[in-house]
Amino acid sequence: MPDFTAKRRTRLSAADRAWWVLSLLASQEFRFTAMPDRDRLAGGLGAMTLRMLVSG
Secondary structure, three states: OOOOOOOOOOOOOHHHHHHHHHHHHHOHHHHHHHOOOHHHHHHHHHHHHHHHHHOO
């Protein structure tokens, strides 16, 4: 399994960030239905998204 906590230095374009947010929102119902331990994992996705959006 990949290590998603590793620091990444890749710069994302505004289009990449917008795609991520739209994809995250569009798949929310599916994740809440299918994902085990969804409260913890959803919180992690939210935190990761916030870091990505503000890291510039």
